[in-house]
Amino acid sequence: MKDVVALVTGASRGVGRGIALALLAEGATVHVTGRTLSxxxxxxxxxxxxxxxxxxEAANLPGRVVIHQCDHSNDTETERVAEKIRxxxxxxxxxxxxxxxxxxxxxxxxxxxxxxxxxxxVWRWDAMIGTALRAAFMMSRAVAPVMISAQRxxxxxxxxxxxxxxxxxxxxxMAKAAADKxxxxxxxxxxxxxxxxxxxxxxLVRTEAVMQNAEYFDLSNSESPQFIGxxxxxxxxDPALMSKSGKVLVAAELGQEYDIADINxxxxxxxxAADFAKS
Numbered sequence: 473m474k475d476v477v478a479l480v481t482g483a484s485r486g487v488g489r490g491i492a493l494a495l496l497a498e499g500a501t502v503h504v505t506g507r508t509l510s511x512x513x514x515x516x517x518x519x520x521x522x523x524x525x526x527x528x529e530a531a532n533l534p535g536r537v538v539i540h541q542c543d544h545s546n547d548t549e550t551e552r553v554a555e556k557i558r559x560x561x562x563x564x565x566x567x568x569x570x571x572x573x574x575x576x577x578x579x580x581x582x583x584x585x586x587x588x589x590x591x592x593x594v595w596r597w598d599a600m601i602g603t604a605l606r607a608a609f610m611m612s613r614a615v616a617p618v619m620i621s622a623q624r625x626x627x628x629x630x631x632x633x634x635x636x637x638x639x640x641x642x643x644x645x646m647a648k649a650a651a652d653k654x655x656x657x658x659x660x661x662x663x664x665x666x667x668x669x670x671x672x673x674x675x676l677v678r679t680e681a682v683m684q685n686a687e688y689f690d691l692s693n694s695e696s697p698q699f700i701g702x703x704x705x706x707x708x709x710d711p712a713l714m715s716k717s718g719k720v721l722v723a724a725e726l727g728q729e730y731d732i733a734d735i736n737x738x739x740x741x742x743x744x745a746a747d748f749a750k751s
Contacts, residue, residue: 473705474499474534477562479553481544481611482570484508485521486679487630490697491567491704492526496535498705505542505553505570520680544570544607545598554614563618565708568608568651569630573600573644574681589642600647608651612658616667625667626708629655630700631720632673636745652720659718668717670707674700675724675740693741699723699734706730 478495482488484506495502508522523539530537540553557563573596577585584593612627619625633639635648651671658669676682676694700723707713707726724742726732733739 473708476500476564476708477503477560478565478567479503479505479557479563479611479615480567480569481505481542481607483526484523486571486681487674487677487697487700488567488569488571489521489526490677490679490699491569491701492537493530493533494698494701495565495705496530496533496537497698498702499534500565500705501536501538503538503540503553503557505540505544507541507543509539509541544611545572545603547606547610550607550610551614554611557615558618561618562622563615563625564622565626565628565704566612566615566619567628567630567704568611570607571600571604571630573604573647575599586640592641592643596641596643600643601650605647605650605654608654612654612669616658616662619667620662620665623666625662626704626713627655627658627662627667627669628704628707629669629671630674631655631671633743633745635671635720655720656718663714663717666714668713670716670718671720672700672704672707672726673720673722673743675722675743695723695740696735699727699732699740702732703727703730706732 478500480488480492483492483504492502492504506523510524511522527537527539542549542553544550608629629651631648631651634645635652655669655671662669674695677697678694679697682689703723703726722742724740
């Protein structure tokens with residue numbers, strides 16, 4: 473992957489950070505965005521993870537990381553990052569991962585996530601639709617011409633099974649369903665230019681937030697944050713990539729197809745629609 477240039481949005485922590493680290497471990501040049509620049513800022517907000525922390529963690533990896541502080545709720549900041557990417561005239565992989573939708577799960581001591589849709593705080597719509605979904609569209613729109621010019625590229629929307637089955641929150645389901653549809657329609661428009669677009673589902677990922685609440689999860693079939701990044705790398709190298717364009721893909725299924733193990737050697741078992749239908 474030493475000649476590959478990627479952009480991962482929302483990479484200061486969680487899945488995005490893991491994807492960036494995996495691509496860097498395989499030698500890619502990886503541009504990353506995030507709101508939190510320093511660990512001091514992260515700790516002030518009582519959340520682990522920052523762009524500078526990622527930069528330090530990546531120092532001994534073969535790839536090169538380029539950090540961009542960016543709040544994707546602001547289109548101007550998204551465009552500023554895209555402009556820098558376009559100036560380099562090269563982008564192979566875009567991973568739309570920025571996701572503020574899990575913030576403020578508890579408000580005034582009340583866990584508001586599972587409330588019925590008419591009781592949901594409106595800020596959650598703005599976070600999931602107005603920021604996350606809009607950022608995926610705006611960034612894809614801004615950098616697609618670079619991929620089209622090269623006649624090769626891959627856009628990945630990080631999504632989840634909530635697109636297909638109720639997963640505790642109606643707004644969450646709408647946002648993920650829209651991410652899937654966005655990838656499908658992007659694929660239609662991009663196919664003549666040999667650029668692929670997919671929606672990619674992780675399993676249960678051992679993010680910082682999950683590990684802080686590990687007692688509530690069965691981690692026996694969980695994935696490291698890096699796993700899905702190695703899967704994206706495998707997808708990029710797949711000679712049949714264009715045949716997968718427009719589809720919803722499951723990271724663990726691709727891991728099996730490409731014989732990719734997680735960083736601990738474990739090969740995650742894919743979740744299926746049946747797992748959610750019976751839950």
